[in-house]
Amino acid sequence: MARAATTTDAFNAVAEPRRREILDALAGGELAVGDLVELLGLAQPQVSKHLRVLREVGLVDVRDDGRRRLYRVNGAPLRAVHAWVSRYERLWNERFDLVDDVLDELTQAEAQAGPDEGD
Amino acid sequence: MARAATTTDAFNAVAEPRRREILDALAGGELAVGDLVELLGLAQPQVSKHLRVLREVGLVDVRDDGRRRLYRVNGAPLRAVHAWVSRYERLWNERFDLVDDVLDELTQAEAQAGPDEGD
DNA sequence: TTGACGCATGCCGATATAGGTATATGTTTG
DNA sequence: CAAACATATACCTATATCGGCATGCGTCAA
Numbered sequence: 001m002a003r004a005a006t007t008t009d010a011f012n013a014v015a016e017p018r019r020r021e022i023l024d025a026l027a028g029g030e031l032a033v034g035d036l037v038e039l040l041g042l043a044q045p046q047v048s049k050h051l052r053v054l055r056e057v058g059l060v061d062v063r064d065d066g067r068r069r070l071y072r073v074n075g076a077p078l079r080a081v082h083a084w085v086s087r088y089e090r091l092w093n094e095r096f097d098l099v100d101d102v103l104d105e106l107t108q109a110e111a112q113a114g115p116d117e118g119d
Numbered sequence: 120m121a122r123a124a125t126t127t128d129a130f131n132a133v134a135e136p137r138r139r140e141i142l143d144a145l146a147g148g149e150l151a152v153g154d155l156v157e158l159l160g161l162a163q164p165q166v167s168k169h170l171r172v173l174r175e176v177g178l179v180d181v182r183d184d185g186r187r188r189l190y191r192v193n194g195a196p197l198r199a200v201h202a203w204v205s206r207y208e209r210l211w212n213e214r215f216d217l218v219d220d221v222l223d224e225l226t227q228a229e230a231q232a233g234p235d236e237g238d
Numbered sequence: 239t240t241g242a243c244g245c246a247t248g249c250c251g252a253t254a255t256a257g258g259t260a261t262a263t264g265t266t267t268g
Numbered sequence: 269c270a271a272a273c274a275t276a277t278a279c280c281t282a283t284a285t286c287g288g289c290a291t292g293c294g295t296c297a298a
Contacts, residue, residue, distance in 0.1 A: 001256045002283035003122060004135065015134040016123065016286085020203065027206070033245055046287065048246055067244050067295040075210025082204045084139065087146070089201060091194025120286045121253035135256085152275055165257065167276055186265040186274050 007056040010077035014059075018042065019050050023059060023073055032068040126175040129196035133178075137161065138169050142178060142192055151187040 006012045014020055018040065025031060025039050033051065037044050051071055054060040058077045063070045125131045133139055137159065144150060144158050155166050170190055173179040177196045182189045 001281095003125070003255045003285080005284065006122075006286095011134045011139075015130045018286095020130075023207070034243095043288075044245070045247080045289080049286080052246080069245065073207070073210065075207040078204050078207045079211050081200070082208060085197050085201045085204060088142070088192070088194040088197045091192060092198045120251095122255080122285045124254065125256095137256090153273095162258075163275070164259080164277080168256080171276085188275065 006053050010057055010059060010081050013053050013057040014078070014081065016050070016053075018046075019054055019059075022047070022050055022054065026060065026071055026073040030063070030070040030072045032065070032070055034068070036071070125172050129176055129178060129200050132172050132176040133197070133200065135169070135172075137165075138173055138178075141166070141169055141173065145179065145190055145192040149182070149189040149191045151184070151189055153187070155190070 004012055006016065014023075021040055022036055025036055031039075033044065033047055036042075036047050036051075040047065042050075051060060051062075055062065058074055060071045061074050063072065123131055125135065133142075140159055141155055144155055150158075152163065152166055152170065155161075155170075156163050159166065161169075170179060170181075174181065177193055179190045180193050182191065
């Protein structure tokens with residue numbers, strides 16, 4: 001067999017440091033490929049390839065702007081990663097159960113406040 | 120070059136589904152290799168190999184028990200993963216800033232409560 | 239239209255992987 | 269000591285990856 005494709009899911013796509021850097025760079029807002037090339041100091045083809053992987057797993061969206069292509073982050077696929085990792089949070093954070101309780105209370109408070117829970 | 124080694128960090132180690140399953144199984148407590156073989160339905164050598172990877176990145180600890188080896192989860196290395204992913208949480212969870220505030224309040228509350236904040 | 243620009247893609251090579259099967263190492267039992 | 273048990277490791281093969289380099293394709297400017 002071999003390792004699972006990097007485009008299999010967010011877990012695999014994000015295992016590559018450069019791709020994480022790309023997402024971090026895009027966290028500030030839309031950027032063109034050329035911008036990323038400068039920011040990360042990578043060759044243009046490599047950036048395009050990493051973007052392709054990120055695009056295939058849905059971590060970024062593209063938009064055409066003249067002869068440039070503006071990329072944007074889409075965190076949705078990371079939700080699964082976050083969900084899985086969070087289950088282990090208590091293993092390194094003793095206080096987590098406390099936060100857990102608070103989240104519970106928060107949920108209930110919102111429920112009681114009803115749909116009209118303006119800030 | 121090629122892909123980074125699976126033993127490079129938690130990101131790479133955890134990208135493999137089987138290894139995540141192993142960690143999930145160990146979440147309930149110590150287990151011997153044989154137990155994991157049964158639980159996951161994998162061949163024994165494969166389980167041992169996956170455990171080796173997890174061990175190299177520090178995600179599991181081993182303990183000898185007669186002719187068996189008991190493995191145990193160590194979530195510490197996942198902290199980095201959690202930290203990175205969490206920064207994107209607000210991208211899919213509109214309410215995150217709310218939780219953010221609550222965490223802040225919690226921290227302050229604890230500080231005020233002092234060291235004697237028993238359950 | 240020609241040329242410059244911006245980006246995507248194709249090809250190449252080296253490498254680590256994951257599963258399969260066989261076997262080595264260490265431990266308990268008789 | 270020998271046999272059974274539990275786990276680790278060695279070897280093998282197919283495969284996808286990542287980087288480097290060249291090139292294809294669409295877009296804007298003169």
